Amino acid sequence: MENNKKLKENISIFTKRKQTFTLAFLGVIVLFGLASFITNFNVIEGFESIPKAVVWIATNLVPNEKSWSRLPNILSKLIETALLSVAVTVCAGICAFFFSLLGTRATRINPWIGRIVRFIAAFFRNVPDVVWAMLLLFSFGQNILTGFFALFFTTFGMLTRTFIETIDEVSSQCVEALTATGSNYIQTVFQGIVPSAMSEIVTWVLFMIETNIRSSTLIGVLTATGIGYIFDLYYKRLDYGAASLVVISIVVLVIGIELISNQIRKVIM
Amino acid sequence: MSEIIISSPAPMELDLHKYMHKDRSGKIKIAAKSKSSIAIRLTILVLFVLTVYAFISFDYKNINFAQSVAATWENVKVLFGQPRLTYNSFGGAMHALLVTFSLGVLSTIFGAILAFFGALLCAKNIANPAVSNVIKSLVAFIRAVPTILWVLIFTVAAGLGSVAAVVGLTFHSAAYLIKAYSESIEEMDQGTIEALRASGANFWQIVFQAIFPASLSYMTAWTFLRFEINFTNAIAVGAAAGAGGIGYDLYMAGSFYFDLHELGFITYVVVIAVILLEMLATKIKAKVR
Numbered sequence: 001m002e003n004n005k006k007l008k009e010n011i012s013i014f015t016k017r018k019q020t021f022t023l024a025f026l027g028v029i030v031l032f033g034l035a036s037f038i039t040n041f042n043v044i045e046g047f048e049s050i051p052k053a054v055v056w057i058a059t060n061l062v063p064n065e066k067s068w069s070r071l072p073n074i075l076s077k078l079i080e081t082a083l084l085s086v087a088v089t090v091c092a093g094i095c096a097f098f099f100s101l102l103g104t105r106a107t108r109i110n111p112w113i114g115r116i117v118r119f120i121a122a123f124f125r126n127v128p129d130v131v132w133a134m135l136l137l138f139s140f141g142q143n144i145l146t147g148f149f150a151l152f153f154t155t156f157g158m159l160t161r162t163f164i165e166t167i168d169e170v171s172s173q174c175v176e177a178l179t180a181t182g183s184n185y186i187q188t189v190f191q192g193i194v195p196s197a198m199s200e201i202v203t204w205v206l207f208m209i210e211t212n213i214r215s216s217t218l219i220g221v222l223t224a225t226g227i228g229y230i231f232d233l234y235y236k237r238l239d240y241g242a243a244s245l246v247v248i249s250i251v252v253l254v255i256g257i258e259l260i261s262n263q264i265r266k267v268i269m
Numbered sequence: 270m271s272e273i274i275i276s277s278p279a280p281m282e283l284d285l286h287k288y289m290h291k292d293r294s295g296k297i298k299i300a301a302k303s304k305s306s307i308a309i310r311l312t313i314l315v316l317f318v319l320t321v322y323a324f325i326s327f328d329y330k331n332i333n334f335a336q337s338v339a340a341t342w343e344n345v346k347v348l349f350g351q352p353r354l355t356y357n358s359f360g361g362a363m364h365a366l367l368v369t370f371s372l373g374v375l376s377t378i379f380g381a382i383l384a385f386f387g388a389l390l391c392a393k394n395i396a397n398p399a400v401s402n403v404i405k406s407l408v409a410f411i412r413a414v415p416t417i418l419w420v421l422i423f424t425v426a427a428g429l430g431s432v433a434a435v436v437g438l439t440f441h442s443a444a445y446l447i448k449a450y451s452e453s454i455e456e457m458d459q460g461t462i463e464a465l466r467a468s469g470a471n472f473w474q475i476v477f478q479a480i481f482p483a484s485l486s487y488m489t490a491w492t493f494l495r496f497e498i499n500f501t502n503a504i505a506v507g508a509a510a511g512a513g514g515i516g517y518d519l520y521m522a523g524s525f526y527f528d529l530h531e532l533g534f535i536t537y538v539v540v541i542a543v544i545l546l547e548m549l550a551t552k553i554k555a556k557v558r
Contacts, residue, residue: 032378035371039431039513046379046432053426053436061422083323090320126543128501130508130516131536134523135348139340144327149341198309205316214415221417221509222524228417235421247418254413267308 060240063248067241074230074242078249081220081227082257084144085212088151089159093205096159101189103160104167106175118164124157133219142224150219151212159208166200167193199268206261213254344529352533356526357518362538368431369507369514370542373500375435380442380499381492387443388450389476394459404447411444416502420510434512438502442495449495453487454480489557493550500546504539515539 036043101107103117132150140146174192183191220228227246234243291297354362390396391404411419420437427433461479470478507516515535522531 028378031374035374035378038371039368039375039435041371041375041431041435045427046436049423049427049432049436053423056426057422080327083319083326086316087320087323090316122544123540126540127536128504128516128519128539130505130519131348131523131532131539134519134532135344135529136341137523138344138527138529139337140332143330143332145329145332145334145337195306199305202309202312206312217415218417218505218509221421222520231418232421247414250415250418251410251413255409258409258413264308264312268305268312 061244061247062241063245064241067239067245070234070242071245074227074246074249077227077230078253080144081213081216082253084147084226085151085209085216088148089155089205089208089212092152092155093159093201093208096156096163097201099156100160100163100167101193103164106167106172107185107189107193117160121157121160121164124153125161126157127153129154129215129219130222133222137223144225146223147216147219147225150223151215154215155208155212159204162204163197163201166204167197170200171196202268203261203265206257206264210254210257210261213250213257217250347529348533348536350533351530352537353530354534355528355531356522357531357535362515362518362535365513365515365518366538366542369503369516370500372431372434372438372503372507372512372514373496375431376438376442376499376503377492377496379435379439380446380495381488383439383443384446384450385488387447388454389480391447391451392454393451394455394457394462395472395475395480408444408447411440412448414441416441417506417509420506420512424510424512429511431513434503434506434510437510438499438506441502442499445498446491446495449491450484450488453484453491456487457483486554486557490554493554497543497546497550500543 035041099117099121102109103114103121105114108114108117129150132153133146136146136149140149171193174196175188178188178192216226217228217231220226221232222228224232227250231243231246234240234246357365387404387408391401391408393401416438419440420434423433423437423440427436457480461483462475465475465479503512503514504516504519506512507514507518508520509516511517511520515538519532519535519539522528522535
């Protein structure tokens, strides 16, 4: 009797799981159909475009002799982009660290300020960098500072949130211990939080540097600065050889940074 | 019976100097210098030096910084303080938002399907190591190219429109999800796979009876995270590659009509949509777990 009942329960678990899966599957199909209808997306055309694109890339998007002469120009823009994303991430990281101290459970001054800090971080994170870029284009023009501030605001929002989460996760106990032994706010921060959360914080900063290189390409296309701009320029002039050289140089830079930060992560974690 | 000799333990000597270091002034050093703390300090130092060098090397084109900041502040006040639609209707903005949402949905679905099979070929515990390495390098390459460049490249091959946007966004999301999925497959308990293999299950049975149920919650979490990224990417791509949707409206308002009021309104629409999506994703993730 008992066994039979258990068996029935087990079977009902399986049928229930099956039902949920079927429902989820149907939901995805309906969503897919609706989305295709709204965007006029044609699945067949989509699949056809991939081999076409691959052929096009293989025939056109290869560097030729003429494009090598543009290499110095491309490299100088590439270095500028790399330095820009490092500078943006470091500045935003410093600001975000001190700002996030007001938002963590362990170090906030009172819960209301904590809530306000989280709200401000959510605001900066969710306003698209495209909007910042266009807004700053009005006042700063085609300047490197346009890209700098556009990336700064979103990076600041992102890092504030992750720092708050990291500090809450890592250091709530040591903050309690330090407070119990009578250390003051500054001592708590620099003897408790900084040492325990630093490796995570550095990891996040490295990750954001990598992300910002990609984002700065996009912002470059929009605001006519940096590496994004010269890609757009060569691409629209149909100088595909030079454009491909830009792509390759970005790939090398991003993978290089990824490898370096993986090595650093391995040592510090 | 042989006698068991138990040697008495050597007297404990606490070699204080081995553990306690003093610096020159006689202060006891309390923080141990490990490899990791040195690496952290070195990384931070290098980043600071690079930042300072960056600010020195930038070409500022003699910009009047104070004036620009003041102008920016005025613009921010207009943007967020007086949002108003002039060129777009509210319905039009909602439709554009729906288009962007759909671009995000399509590229996430395609990306997730591709990534599921890609991850099976890529996860170290079930795949052929040679195939796994090839796919991992390919994925690293695809991820290194910014999404916007993929979309621009596909725009030439497939023409301007949703196809180029979806395929371009899919490329990047598939590569991202392959990495995430394969890592969650690699994390799962090897014993389950071995047990199924020993009882004679074939590859697909292992996949659907062990791997899929075990990593489902991780995969759902990653997929929703990617959906949020795809939504913001769809906005960006709409603005920079003319792929339509709310991003294109943003671009038109900002760079064509120069209308800060309109830009502000659309920004509010986008921000509210993103926050709602985040809340929805958190709810669904909590249900799957």
